[in-house]
Amino acid sequence: MTTLQAEIAELIRQEGPLPVGRYMALCLGHPRHGYYMTRDPFGSGGDFTTAPEISQMFGELIGLWVAHAWRASGAPARFRLVELGPGRGTLMADMLRATRIVPGFREALSVHLVETSPALRARQAATLQGVAPVWHKTLAEALDGPVIAVANEFLDALPLDQFVMTPEGWRERLVGLDAEGGLCWGLGACASPDAGEQGTVPIGTVFEAAHDALSVVTQLAGHVAREGGAALLIDYGSLRSGFGDTLQAMRRHGFADPLAEPGEADLTVHVDFERMGQAALKAGAALHGPATQRELLLALGLAERAQALSLKADAAQRAAISSAFDRLIAPGETGMGDLFKVLALSQRNLPLLPGFDLHRLPDRG
Numbered sequence: 594m595t596t597l598q599a600e601i602a603e604l605i606r607q608e609g610p611l612p613v614g615r616y617m618a619l620c621l622g623h624p625r626h627g628y629y630m631t632r633d634p635f636g637s638g639g640d641f642t643t644a645p646e647i648s649q650m651f652g653e654l655i656g657l658w659v660a661h662a663w664r665a666s667g668a669p670a671r672f673r674l675v676e677l678g679p680g681r682g683t684l685m686a687d688m689l690r691a692t693r694i695v696p697g698f699r700e701a702l703s704v705h706l707v708e709t710s711p712a713l714r715a716r717q718a719a720t721l722q723g724v725a726p727v728w729h730k731t732l733a734e735a736l737d738g739p740v741i742a743v744a745n746e747f748l749d750a751l752p753l754d755q756f757v758m759t760p761e762g763w764r765e766r767l768v769g770l771d772a773e774g775g776l777c778w779g780l781g782a783c784a785s786p787d788a789g790e791q792g793t794v795p796i797g798t799v800f801e802a803a804h805d806a807l808s809v810v811t812q813l814a815g816h817v818a819r820e821g822g823a824a825l826l827i828d829y830g831s832l833r834s835g836f837g838d839t840l841q842a843m844r845r846h847g848f849a850d851p852l853a854e855p856g857e858a859d860l861t862v863h864v865d866f867e868r869m870g871q872a873a874l875k876a877g878a879a880l881h882g883p884a885t886q887r888e889l890l891l892a893l894g895l896a897e898r899a900q901a902l903s904l905k906a907d908a909a910q911r912a913a914i915s916s917a918f919d920r921l922i923a924p925g926e927t928g929m930g931d932l933f934k935v936l937a938l939s940q941r942n943l944p945l946l947p948g949f950d951l952h953r954l955p956d957r958g
């Protein structure tokens with residue numbers, strides 16, 4: 594039993610079963626035993642790998658997107674480059690390196706990182722020496738004046754609550770204790786989540802209320818609509834809204850039971866980009882996408898970048914570039930190309946942002 598498991602069991606004995614969101618928040622963010630609080634989970638020795646850790650090309654292209662969005666916003670003389678959940682700081686470092694050549698861009702920006710984990714803040718400080726980032730615990734602190742924000746695999750780490758359709762109506766899914774004192778799933782009293790205009794759904798249907806992610810998107814959208822700028826959200830999830838239990842645990846690059854080792858496995862959920870887009874529109878922002886990661890990276894010139902890097906590379910490096918290229922854009926379960934979606938929000942009246950020329954509104958197929 595992990596230390597956190599014992600603490601959660603005690604909490605349940607005292608306060609009763611926990612909503613899924615409370616359980617997720619404890620597993621990921623408990624100050625002493627939370628998954629992100631204590632470790633660097635990335636890379637081959639860790640639990641999972643992210644696009645910036647796969648290849649420098651990812652951050653370089655996202656950097657060029659950011660520079661483009663800055664110019665399209667009227668090239669403000671001062672703006673905040675905000676990253677949410679920066680991991681090892683790799684994406685930020687690659688973005689900054691690739692945009693050195695953009696006139697006026699580096700002079701205009703200050704770097705703001707939204708990060709709760711002390712372990713990862715230390716890692717980011719080491720990666721970003723010479724950049725003088727400012728760290729924030731919450732997004733609200735990071736937002737001031739024109740902002741260009743980037744979040745890769747951040748929304749998927751934010752807690753959500755789940756509801757299950759039963760013969761009595763929606764009931765909240767809870768984490769409780771079984772007869773042996775282990776963690777188990779259960780159902781709470783009848784509840785009425787705001788599940789949208791879906792009509793009747795079959796018994797057993799799961800609805801996920803992603804209140805934290807929706808609140809982040811609403812804040813970002815309202816801010817860029819008022820103060821100028823844009824935000825780029827990249828995550829795995831769906832283009833269209835749907836139902837289903839998407840909570841998953843990752844440990845050592847494989848799936849694990851979300852209740853088995855609280856605090857030792859990464860817990861994530863899939864992002865519903867249609868709902869995120871609707872929240873952004875409601876908050877006054879313009880929407881670009883959602884599109885797939887493959888569409889965005891190819892439109893930003895991934896193939897050309899891979900070719901340019903290969904020209905200067907030896908045989909082993911060329912093989913690594915080619916395998917990273919495939920992984921970033923390949924369709925299906927093995928690659929990230931279709932699994933990952935991208936959505937941009939911006940102030941209104943911005944020209945089309947690169948990568949979203951196939952501007953796809955959520956109400957179309």
Ligand code: SAH
Binds near residue numbers: 750
């Ligand atoms: N963007 C990085 C890391 C993704 S992992 C990459 O692509 O490699 C998720 C990141 O979000 C980690 O840095 C984690 O510590 C941070 N994080 C998770 N929940 C958070 C929260 N509620 N507030 C701020 N940061 C959070």
